[in-house]
Amino acid sequence: MSSMKSFDYLEPTSTAEVCELLARFDDSARVIAGGTDLLVAMKRRSLNPLKLISLSKVQGLKTIEYIPGLGLRIGALVSISDIQFSPIIKEKVPVLAHAAAKVGSQAIRNMATIGGNLCNAAPSADMAPPLLVLSAQALCSGLTGDRRIILEKFFTGPGRTSLTKGEFLAGIEVPETSSSRLCSFVKVGRTAVDIALVNTAVAATFEYPRRCLTGVRIALGAVGPVPFRSVKAEVLAEGRSIAADGWIDETGMAAAEEAQPINDVRASADYRRAMVKLLVRDAFRNVIAQAILPQDER
Amino acid sequence: MKQQVWLKVNGADYEVFIEPSRLLSEVLREDLGFTGSKVGCEEGECGACTVLLDGAPVRSCLILAVQAKGKAITTIEGLASEEALHPLQQAFIDHFAVQCGFCTPGMILTAKALLDVNPNPTEEEIRQALAGNLCRCTGYIKIIEAVLAVKNKGKATDGDRQG
Numbered sequence: 001m002s003s004m005k006s007f008d009y010l011e012p013t014s015t016a017e018v019c020e021l022l023a024r025f026d027d028s029a030r031v032i033a034g035g036t037d038l039l040v041a042m043k044r045r046s047l048n049p050l051k052l053i054s055l056s057k058v059q060g061l062k063t064i065e066y067i068p069g070l071g072l073r074i075g076a077l078v079s080i081s082d083i084q085f086s087p088i089i090k091e092k093v094p095v096l097a098h099a100a101a102k103v104g105s106q107a108i109r110n111m112a113t114i115g116g117n118l119c120n121a122a123p124s125a126d127m128a129p130p131l132l133v134l135s136a137q138a139l140c141s142g143l144t145g146d147r148r149i150i151l152e153k154f155f156t157g158p159g160r161t162s163l164t165k166g167e168f169l170a171g172i173e174v175p176e177t178s179s180s181r182l183c184s185f186v187k188v189g190r191t192a193v194d195i196a197l198v199n200t201a202v203a204a205t206f207e208y209p210r211r212c213l214t215g216v217r218i219a220l221g222a223v224g225p226v227p228f229r230s231v232k233a234e235v236l237a238e239g240r241s242i243a244a245d246g247w248i249d250e251t252g253m254a255a256a257e258e259a260q261p262i263n264d265v266r267a268s269a270d271y272r273r274a275m276v277k278l279l280v281r282d283a284f285r286n287v288i289a290q291a292i293l294p295q296d297e298r
Numbered sequence: 299m300k301q302q303v304w305l306k307v308n309g310a311d312y313e314v315f316i317e318p319s320r321l322l323s324e325v326l327r328e329d330l331g332f333t334g335s336k337v338g339c340e341e342g343e344c345g346a347c348t349v350l351l352d353g354a355p356v357r358s359c360l361i362l363a364v365q366a367k368g369k370a371i372t373t374i375e376g377l378a379s380e381e382a383l384h385p386l387q388q389a390f391i392d393h394f395a396v397q398c399g400f401c402t403p404g405m406i407l408t409a410k411a412l413l414d415v416n417p418n419p420t421e422e423e424i425r426q427a428l429a430g431n432l433c434r435c436t437g438y439i440k441i442i443e444a445v446l447a448v449k450n451k452g453k454a455t456d457g458d459r460q461g
Contacts, residue, residue, distance in 0.1 A: 009301075107408070
């Protein structure tokens with residue numbers, strides 16, 4: 001691996017300054033957050049920015065806020081390990097803590113950030129599937145102000161996002177969900193600290209006394225150009241009873257058919273397709289296991 | 299363009315005059331002489347370059363030295379006191395957990411960080427914590443035994459240096 005090409009390291013202290021620098025330097029600048037993806041790319045020389053724009057001195061990007069009625073707002077610079085161990089996240093959206101715990105190794109998680117994971121926009125980004133099924137929105141700051149993008153529209157291709165010139169991701173908002181909204185994240189890798197061969201998240205509301213799942217959302221990662229919702233599989237699982245389970249395999253198969261995996265150094269397309277079915281099955285089983293029935297019906 | 303950067307390593311302050319593209323691993327090893335941290339894969343996978351930043355394990359090969367300004371860096375050199383090795387260092391020797399020694403500084407620092415927050419980990423928790431540190435020699439069993447031995451003695455934080 002060659003050493004990195006020279007660059008200037010800039011430390012703006014406000015959002016406006018960040019946007020101004022990004023607009024001025026455009027393609028020759030990159031934002032650096034934790035650096036755990038960026039520096040690897042720069043060492044391989046697949047990215048050679050002339051300017052690195054650090055966000056570390058900008059206020060307000062490192063907090064996790066719960067706003068009653070609205071939901072959770074997570075700053076882009078919140079580290080993956082902070083998400084993994086955050087009491088408020090474990091209380092309100094534990095699936096995000098579970099997913100965070102699966103990103104790389106602890107040493108990577110201590111530097112990596114949620115903003116970086118999403119903006120690096122790898123199809124295998126572990127934080128993407130749970131945020132997709134939770135209907136998260138990307139909070140973007142640009143020259144003309146802030147805007148929100150539903151996360152489904154944030155990823156436009158491998159390594160590409162819909163951020164425009166002069167814009168950066170300032171945070172993520174996860175809408176308030178009820179306690180009957182159940183979620184699961186499942187990942188498979190070759191080792192405990194690997195990039196996902198396949199990752200998936202499922203969210204569903206458990207309706208009682210009908211004892212079925214509604215509002216089903218299924219997201220898949222590492223099996224297409226972007227993390228995406230498997231809409232056809234969602235339809236099959238919608239309204240299904242937790243007492244029957246034949247539909248789980250059908251749903252898994254539909255998700256596997258919707259996936260577009262590729263052969264790469266980590267796994268074959270066939271293996272990934274087979275894993276999609278199993279991971280979706282496991283995610284639904286986890287969701288059903290979380291469904292709380294009254295004492296006398298267990 | 300070189301800039302003046304102050305780094306706090308093992309409790310002491312060091313001033314370096316460096317390009318922003320210098321990695322923390324390079325500056326520690328080449329500018330400051332802390333060659334205990336090794337450089338293996340150069341992409342954050344192997345763990346040989348692990349140091350502690352404010353007590354948390356990080357990959358010094360994936361951190362720019364300028365990113366580490368104002369934080370407390372601990373390298374393997376910071377563990378032993380004047381009188382004795384850190385209990386983890388002694389346990390690694392006693393349990394034959396060192397062969398070539400290349401993974402060892404990273405392993406010990408990662409284990410130290412675990413015991414600092416969780417003085418009584420299960421074997422599974424130790425394995426999970428060390429999952430990001432690769433060893434090509436030992437097969438890991440002796441390393442796990444060494445960490446278990448320190449936990450069982452309950453002397454995990456003896457001999458710690460500040461910083």
